[in-house]
Amino acid sequence: MREGKFLEINKKTTNFFLEKGKGVGKKRFTQESGAYENMLSNDEGKVNDRINENKIELTVEQETVVQEVMAAAQEVVDQFIERPVVLQREQIAIVRSGALKEMFSEVGTEKDAEKIAGHTFEHLQKVAVEADKDTPNIELALILFHELMHLGSFYRIRLTQKKEHEALGHYRPERSGLSVLDSNGDAKFFRYLDEALTEKLARLYIETQKNNPLYKKNFSLREDKFSDAAPGTYVGYEEHDGRSVPVLKGAYHNELLATEDLVMRLYRKNNNRFASEEELWNVFLEAKFTGKLLNLARLIEKTEGKDTFRLIGEQSNISQEERDK
Numbered sequence: 001m002r003e004g005k006f007l008e009i010n011k012k013t014t015n016f017f018l019e020k021g022k023g024v025g026k027k028r029f030t031q032e033s034g035a036y037e038n039m040l041s042n043d044e045g046k047v048n049d050r051i052n053e054n055k056i057e058l059t060v061e062q063e064t065v066v067q068e069v070m071a072a073a074q075e076v077v078d079q080f081i082e083r084p085v086v087l088q089r090e091q092i093a094i095v096r097s098g099a100l101k102e103m104f105s106e107v108g109t110e111k112d113a114e115k116i117a118g119h120t121f122e123h124l125q126k127v128a129v130e131a132d133k134d135t136p137n138i139e140l141a142l143i144l145f146h147e148l149m150h151l152g153s154f155y156r157i158r159l160t161q162k163k164e165h166e167a168l169g170h171y172r173p174e175r176s177g178l179s180v181l182d183s184n185g186d187a188k189f190f191r192y193l194d195e196a197l198t199e200k201l202a203r204l205y206i207e208t209q210k211n212n213p214l215y216k217k218n219f220s221l222r223e224d225k226f227s228d229a230a231p232g233t234y235v236g237y238e239e240h241d242g243r244s245v246p247v248l249k250g251a252y253h254n255e256l257l258a259t260e261d262l263v264m265r266l267y268r269k270n271n272n273r274f275a276s277e278e279e280l281w282n283v284f285l286e287a288k289f290t291g292k293l294l295n296l297a298r299l300i301e302k303t304e305g306k307d308t309f310r311l312i313g314e315q316s317n318i319s320q321e322e323r324d325k
């Protein structure tokens, strides 16, 4: 058993496990975890300041979107985590369009800074989504739901005895959802599999909202322009040669297709064990939300052969775009 605690924000528990590393004394752990919880509860630090500076005033309709999405995301979290994990409104920041893109291009850590429209700062237990008054409700909903699935996922940092890292010091990030992290906090294994699961959940939610007046316009637009659109996608506009052109939007499309293939293959070979494909998806999702990889690893290795779990982990850390190069 790992020693440590799930950190609290404003006395409500999160899915962020701070582990007491080997050789770390009880007293030091109590102090450090207390200080971390204070930082989270009081919204402190440079990154938080930057996010807060860029917050926008939401329209009444946008705030309704946020509240509805939050409630639905909470239901998903409750379905997979036995402990009560509470998603809080304070953990959500809607920032002006461009704010995240600027933040990430400055530090240069995100390769695709120009494409970022939402981000989960796991170590701050906060999500930020870009929007302005013209952002379609459905876009705000889909991106926010996606980020809240990251926020609800298992996250683990280990407090170490010795300083292991220049910037992170005694804190060593280890897991984020299915992703296994390296000492910088970057994903080493399973990144895109985790993203595919995250996007899948967001799209499933969106598809249940067909009759919600908040999104109705966009759904009828989709039916009009893209009658064979994949579930959960929506219509947005992009500039092409000075003209605004409708395009179908949704993130991690190829990763999602690859994951659907994998799940279908596993289901076909195990349909005596699983009543439905959904049950098999749930093995993946349980691993993402609880952090326990063993059931998923066993299932994959038994079906696909020894060492395949690690292999899938390695492969799913490379995006389709990088593969195409």
Ligand SMILES: [Zn+2]
Pocket (backbone or CB within 6 Å): 146, 150, 195, 198
């Ligand atoms: Zn994501």
